[in-house]
Amino acid sequence: MNTRPIPVPPQGARLQWRLDQPFRLKHVVIVILIFALLILTGHRTEMDRMVTMTTQAVGNLVGLNDESQVVRGLSKVADSMWPPQLATSEDIGRMNDFNPDDLSWFARVETRETTTQRINEETLQLESATETTEVLYEPLGYLKTVMGKMIETLEIALWGTILAVSLSIPLAWFAASNYSPNRVTYTLARGFISLLRSVPELIVALFLVLAYGFGPIAGVLALGLHAAGFLGKFYAEDIENADKQPQEALEAIGAGKIKTVLYAVMPQVLPQYVAYTAYILDRNLRMATVVGLVGAGGIGQELKGRFDMYDYGHVMTILIAIFLFVFVLDQLSARIRARMI
Amino acid sequence: MNQTPQPMVKLSTIDKTWADGTRALNSVDLEVPEGQFCVILGPSGAGKSTLLRAVNGLVRPTGGAVHVDGVELTPANERDIRKRVAMIHQHFNLATRASVAANVLSGALPDVSLARALCGWFHPQQREKACHYLERVGLKPEHLHRRAGELSGGQQQRVGIARAFMLDPKVVLADEPVASLDPQISRDILTLLKDAARELNATVVCSLHQVDLAREFGDRIVGMRSGEIVFDGAPDEFDDQRLNRLYQNADWGDGEPDTSREDTPELEAAGGM
Numbered sequence: 022m023n024t025r026p027i028p029v030p031p032q033g034a035r036l037q038w039r040l041d042q043p044f045r046l047k048h049v050v051i052v053i054l055i056f057a058l059l060i061l062t063g064h065r066t067e068m069d070r071m072v073t074m075t076t077q078a079v080g081n082l083v084g085l086n087d088e089s090q091v092v093r094g095l096s097k098v099a100d101s102m103w104p105p106q107l108a109t110s111e112d113i114g115r116m117n118d119f120n121p122d123d124l125s126w127f128a129r130v131e132t133r134e135t136t137t138q139r140i141n142e143e144t145l146q147l148e149s150a151t152e153t154t155e156v157l158y159e160p161l162g163y164l165k166t167v168m169g170k171m172i173e174t175l176e177i178a179l180w181g182t183i184l185a186v187s188l189s190i191p192l193a194w195f196a197a198s199n200y201s202p203n204r205v206t207y208t209l210a211r212g213f214i215s216l217l218r219s220v221p222e223l224i225v226a227l228f229l230v231l232a233y234g235f236g237p238i239a240g241v242l243a244l245g246l247h248a249a250g251f252l253g254k255f256y257a258e259d260i261e262n263a264d265k266q267p268q269e270a271l272e273a274i275g276a277g278k279i280k281t282v283l284y285a286v287m288p289q290v291l292p293q294y295v296a297y298t299a300y301i302l303d304r305n306l307r308m309a310t311v312v313g314l315v316g317a318g319g320i321g322q323e324l325k326g327r328f329d330m331y332d333y334g335h336v337m338t339i340l341i342a343i344f345l346f347v348f349v350l351d352q353l354s355a356r357i358r359a360r361m362i
Numbered sequence: 363m364n365q366t367p368q369p370m371v372k373l374s375t376i377d378k379t380w381a382d383g384t385r386a387l388n389s390v391d392l393e394v395p396e397g398q399f400c401v402i403l404g405p406s407g408a409g410k411s412t413l414l415r416a417v418n419g420l421v422r423p424t425g426g427a428v429h430v431d432g433v434e435l436t437p438a439n440e441r442d443i444r445k446r447v448a449m450i451h452q453h454f455n456l457a458t459r460a461s462v463a464a465n466v467l468s469g470a471l472p473d474v475s476l477a478r479a480l481c482g483w484f485h486p487q488q489r490e491k492a493c494h495y496l497e498r499v500g501l502k503p504e505h506l507h508r509r510a511g512e513l514s515g516g517q518q519q520r521v522g523i524a525r526a527f528m529l530d531p532k533v534v535l536a537d538e539p540v541a542s543l544d545p546q547i548s549r550d551i552l553t554l555l556k557d558a559a560r561e562l563n564a565t566v567v568c569s570l571h572q573v574d575l576a577r578e579f580g581d582r583i584v585g586m587r588s589g590e591i592v593f594d595g596a597p598d599e600f601d602d603q604r605l606n607r608l609y610q611n612a613d614w615g616d617g618e619p620d621t622s623r624e625d626t627p628e629l630e631a632a633g634g635m
Contacts, residue, residue: 266451266453266454266455267455267457267458269451269455270456270522270525271468272420273418273444273448273449274444274445274447274448274449274469274471274529275442275445275472276471276472277472279476279479280468280471280474280476280479283479284457284460284464284468284471284479285457285468288457288458288459288460291459292459
C-alpha cells in the first residue's frame, strides 16, 4: 500500500482566495459566433420570410393589411375542404354486380341529368345535350371506406409491432454483451440494430414498396424493421443491466444460459419490456397513418390518392378520421397504462 | 473423526490470483469427507468465498486441481458437476419479482427441457418436491404465489435452501448464508440446512464469520486467513486462544498475505484431523 500523507499547508501560510466572474471575453466571443451562425442558417432556411409572411397574415386577419399570401392560400384550401365528403355515388351502368333488390343501408338509386353544351359541327351553334344516368348514391359510403382503411391501418401497426418484437428478441440476445456467444456476434448484432434504427420508416417503406408493390406488406415490414432496432437496443441493455445475483445462483447449478435468462433475468426486466413494447405499439399506430403516403397501405395511401386528385372534401374526412383515431387511442392507452401501474 | 477413503470435495494446492495481482488463495489443500458439515471461518477477505466458488467452478483456480466425488472439475464437465453441487448465497440471490414457487422450481432447471422451461411446465414430481421442501423449510402454502422480494430476509433464505435441495445435491456450498440475518433466525436457518443435508447425506461446506455459530453447527472448523488455511480441527479444539490468533491483527483488506502466520506455528500444528 503506498499511502501518501494528505498535503497540509504549513502553519501560518496565507491561503490564496480568488473568486472569478462567471464570464470572460472568451465567452462573449463564443456567444457572438453562435449568433452569427444562427443568423446565417436562419436566412438559409427563410426564417426571415416566414416572420414577414406571418406578420402579414396576422395583419390581414385583424384588418390592418389587405393582402396576405398565407391567408389566401389557407382560405382557398379551407373552402374546398368544407364540407367533408361522406357520400359516394357510383354510375350503375359501370357496375357489374349491381342488384337493385339488395342495396346496403341508406343507399338509393338516383337519376342524374347532366347537361353539356357542345358545338354542333354542322351549324356551328352551341347546343345543349342532356344525358340521364342512374347512380347508386350512398350517403355514408365514403365514411365506410375510410373506416375500412382505418382498420387496415390498425392492423398494419399491430403486425408491425408483432414483427418488431419477434425480430428483436433474438437480436437482443446477441446484442447483450454478457450473453452474446462472442465478440463478433455482439458487434454484428449491435451494428444491425443501429442500421435498423438509423433509417426512418418512411424511407424504408419507399424502397419496400418497390420490392413488394403497393399495399400493407411494405407498411408492416417498414414499421417492424425500424421498431426492431429500437426494441433490440432497449431489450439488450436491460439484460446487461439486470441484477447479477439471481443469474449467479442459476449459473452455479449449471442451468445454462437460456434458462438463466428465462428465470433470473426475465422476471426483472418484464415490466420494462411491456412498457417499451406499449410505446412501440403507440408509435406504430401513429406512423402507420404516414407510411401510406408512399403507397404502403392503410389510410395514408387513401389520403395521398385523394390529395393528388384534388378531392379535398375526401381529404377532410380522412383528416378528421385520423384525428379521432389518434385521440381515442391516446385515451385508451393512458387508461390501460394507469391500470397497469 | 472417521475419514472415508474418497473425500467428497478435494482441493489440491489450489491458487487463485486475481487479474490485479491479489492472491486470494495460496496453495490451499482441503479434503471434505461425505456427509460432513464443514465450516470455513475467518475474517473478511480471507478467501472464504473464493474457496467455495472454486468448488463449483464459478471461480477458476490459477493453479491446482478440484475434485468433486472423485471427478476432476474441468470446463468440459463443469455443468454436470454443478448439477450435483448446490449453492446458498449470502444475499439469497432470488429473482425477487418472480413468485416463490418459480424460484424454488428454478432450482430444478438443469433437469428440465428447454421447451418445458419456456412454458414453466415443470414435471408433477418436481412441483411436489418444491412443495415438500417449502413445507420442510417452514413456509406456508400461501407463500407459493407471493413475490420472493416481498418476503422477509429469513424467509427468503428459506426459499434459497428449498431451491438448493431441488436436485438432491451431493454437496451444498453455503456462502455466508446467515450474514445478513439476526442471531435467532441465523440459528433456525443453519439448523434447517444441517438437518436437510443430513437427510440426504449431503456434504456441506459453509462459510461463516460468527464464531459461536461455527462452534455450534460445524462438525469441523477450518480457519482461513489471507488466502491460507491456518486452522483445521474439531470445534472443541478451536478454543478462545486460537480464535484470538485467527482474528488478531487480521489483514482486513485484500492485500498480500502477511507474515504473521510464521509467528504462530501452533496454529498450523493444530490441524490434526
